[in-house]
Amino acid sequence: MDLLSNLALGFSVAGSLTNMGFCLIGVMLGTLIGVLPGIGATATIAMLLPITFQLEPVSSLIMLAGIYYGAQYGGSTTAILINMPGESSSAVTAIDGYQMARKGKAGTALAVAALGSFFAGTVSTFLVALFAPPLTAVALKFGAAEYFSLMVLGLVMSVALAHGSVIKALAMVILGLLLGIVGTDIYTGVPRFTMGITQYADGLNFVAVAIGVFGIAEILRNLEDEHEREVMTKKVTNLLPTRAEFRQMVGPVLRGTGIGSVLGILPGGGAILASFASYTMEKKLSKTPEEFGRGALAGVAGPESANNAGAQTSFIPLLTLGIPANPVMALMIGAMIIQGIVPGPSVVTDQPALFWGIVASMWIGNLMLVVLNLPLIGLWVKLLTVPYYILFPIIMAMSSIGVYSVNSNAFDLYAVAFFGLLGYAMVKLRFEPAPLLLGFVLGPLLEENLRRAMILSRGDPTTFVTRPISAGLLVVSVAVLVLVFLPQIRKRREEVFTESDA
Amino acid sequence: MATKPKDDTDMVAGLALMAVAAFFGWQTAGLEIGTSLRMGPGYFPMVLSGLLFLLGLFVFAKSFGRDGEPTTPLAWRGMIFIISAPVFFGLTVRGLGFVPALFVTTLIASQASAKMRPHYALILAVTVTILSTLIFSYGLGLPFRRFGPWFPL
Numbered sequence: 001m002d003l004l005s006n007l008a009l010g011f012s013v014a015g016s017l018t019n020m021g022f023c024l025i026g027v028m029l030g031t032l033i034g035v036l037p038g039i040g041a042t043a044t045i046a047m048l049l050p051i052t053f054q055l056e057p058v059s060s061l062i063m064l065a066g067i068y069y070g071a072q073y074g075g076s077t078t079a080i081l082i083n084m085p086g087e088s089s090s091a092v093t094a095i096d097g098y099q100m101a102r103k104g105k106a107g108t109a110l111a112v113a114a115l116g117s118f119f120a121g122t123v124s125t126f127l128v129a130l131f132a133p134p135l136t137a138v139a140l141k142f143g144a145a146e147y148f149s150l151m152v153l154g155l156v157m158s159v160a161l162a163h164g165s166v167i168k169a170l171a172m173v174i175l176g177l178l179l180g181i182v183g184t185d186i187y188t189g190v191p192r193f194t195m196g197i198t199q200y201a202d203g204l205n206f207v208a209v210a211i212g213v214f215g216i217a218e219i220l221r222n223l224e225d226e227h228e229r230e231v232m233t234k235k236v237t238n239l240l241p242t243r244a245e246f247r248q249m250v251g252p253v254l255r256g257t258g259i260g261s262v263l264g265i266l267p268g269g270g271a272i273l274a275s276f277a278s279y280t281m282e283k284k285l286s287k288t289p290e291e292f293g294r295g296a297l298a299g300v301a302g303p304e305s306a307n308n309a310g311a312q313t314s315f316i317p318l319l320t321l322g323i324p325a326n327p328v329m330a331l332m333i334g335a336m337i338i339q340g341i342v343p344g345p346s347v348v349t350d351q352p353a354l355f356w357g358i359v360a361s362m363w364i365g366n367l368m369l370v371v372l373n374l375p376l377i378g379l380w381v382k383l384l385t386v387p388y389y390i391l392f393p394i395i396m397a398m399s400s401i402g403v404y405s406v407n408s409n410a411f412d413l414y415a416v417a418f419f420g421l422l423g424y425a426m427v428k429l430r431f432e433p434a435p436l437l438l439g440f441v442l443g444p445l446l447e448e449n450l451r452r453a454m455i456l457s458r459g460d461p462t463t464f465v466t467r468p469i470s471a472g473l474l475v476v477s478v479a480v481l482v483l484v485f486l487p488q489i490r491k492r493r494e495e496v497f498t499e500s501d502a
Numbered sequence: 503m504a505t506k507p508k509d510d511t512d513m514v515a516g517l518a519l520m521a522v523a524a525f526f527g528w529q530t531a532g533l534e535i536g537t538s539l540r541m542g543p544g545y546f547p548m549v550l551s552g553l554l555f556l557l558g559l560f561v562f563a564k565s566f567g568r569d570g571e572p573t574t575p576l577a578w579r580g581m582i583f584i585i586s587a588p589v590f591f592g593l594t595v596r597g598l599g600f601v602p603a604l605f606v607t608t609l610i611a612s613q614a615s616a617k618m619r620p621h622y623a624l625i626l627a628v629t630v631t632i633l634s635t636l637i638f639s640y641g642l643g644l645p646f647r648r649f650g651p652w653f654p655l
Contacts, residue, residue: 051638054643165512165561167557167560167561167564168515168557168561170557171519171554171557171558171561174550174553174554174557175519175522175554177550178526178547178550178551178554181546181547181550185543187543188534188542188543190533190534190543192529192533192543192544192547193526193529193547216584216585219580219584219614220577220580220581220584221577223577223579223580223584223614223615224574224575224576224577224580225574387617388615389612389615389617389618390622390626392584392611392614392615393608393611393612393614393618393623393626393627393630394608394626394630396584396587396588396607396608396611397604397607397608397611397630397631397634398634399588400587400588400591400592400604400607401604401634401638401644403588404591404592404595405638405644405646408645410592410593410595410596411592412592413588413589413591413592414588414589414592416588417585417586417588417589420584420585420588421581421585424577424581425518428511428573428576429511429512429514429515429518430511430512430515431515447546450541450546451541451545451546454538454539454541455539455540458539459537459538459539459540461538
């Protein structure tokens, strides 16, 4: 069995004392961040990225991955206890989780979320192990045209999954692409959009952009109105669900895992969509839909499993194609490149220990989360009482150190300030930051592959539709765009109709 | 009182997009565009700037004829202090050195909240500076000068 020997290799790597240690640090940091509202996983990973440069590649990626799924996990604790999602993907959990907490069943809600997440994590880790290698075989056949089309699909998906206006999300993708171009043109060596500042000749620092657009913008938004957070439950008791509750959660957890695994693979931020999709599905399937919104167990179990499954399977496009499915994965790519690893299909064949080590560490990390976090819930509850005005100066200090330590370039810090303002302006004008960041990461790759594909086809643009894989990817992209616009068209038409009636 | 409804947020958003697109388009002007076969450095950015402008126009046009959502006040105090914190760190980390630069940076950032009391800010800045120096400089061995040439020692 290939899979078994590969998994054995993975566990021998991930099971080493050092890597277990970094995995533990990762999940603990992640949970901590996830619990605290106002600091997202993206901003945290961006801040902590520089710290991991000193580590071995495997250890650093294991730790970063740990932060990511730890944050997903911690986010649900906050959602349940104070009705405020620590992470955007746990927004749905807040609906019924908080109601359960109000009924004095906070412990049950937390346990259900934890167990559901663990089950989903186990299944989806296995799926990553199962599907990533065959996918890399496909990916090895990819040429410039296919890569271009795949990235177009990724960007379109990020638009489709963004909240609010589709047009504005599209505009953010394009702005991101333009910002990604800043720097020296690889073919001709001409500086572009650098405003004559030589420090930006290598392009804008990704960490600086991410911290500015996500971290600083978030802090500023929180500073708009500073209100005290109210912790619902000071003491959490009765952690273990009863036998009946166990039976209730089996179905939602299974379905949530399924939905989450599938949606997580999609580029563009599947984990958030997964939790919403699961919630809607459970509500439709439920015999007692009126319970949803009033503390339904299924409303916690399903979405929590879904978002955790999605978080794991979003590693598949990263590890096989080198294409990020969401901003966090974009940061992981940044981390890999800095460690000297070229993300893409060759990782599985050239660095099996790295690949399988990361996969195995996901399962170990999930186990750690369940074992450690249920007993530690009391500690997280205490953390929630730390006022925000203590937190954000610490965040600012850490961000400054983090950004500066990447290249020791003071201009990166000015970029943080600039992108912080840009990010805040985006919040005010209701633009979504995620498509911008994906565009920023994919910009240079997209342009390079476009230009290469055009040279290979001798200037014939039909190359994108005559190559079957590329054509297929473009068809899906167009279909997604059409689908996204359809309901809007319908709604507009309805508005027009009502107006003409009146 | 406005007679016709319009979504102010989207109107500003559309104008902003068009302005940004115009800026990038203007910057592209100096770059060689090339042909589809041999794209010059200006080709891709030019196409993107054009698209961005069109999208901006669309957002702007759509903002008329419907009401916007209410807007929230700007966090002026937050903006002033939060934005200046990393800039200060960037300006002084070489000259003053890591320890004093970080201390002042944290102090500046802490002023962003009206709720922060001065003595708390001081305690916080001292704690953050000591812990960060221990973790980043001694623990991780990041190559920072702890005290720079400007520091009178």
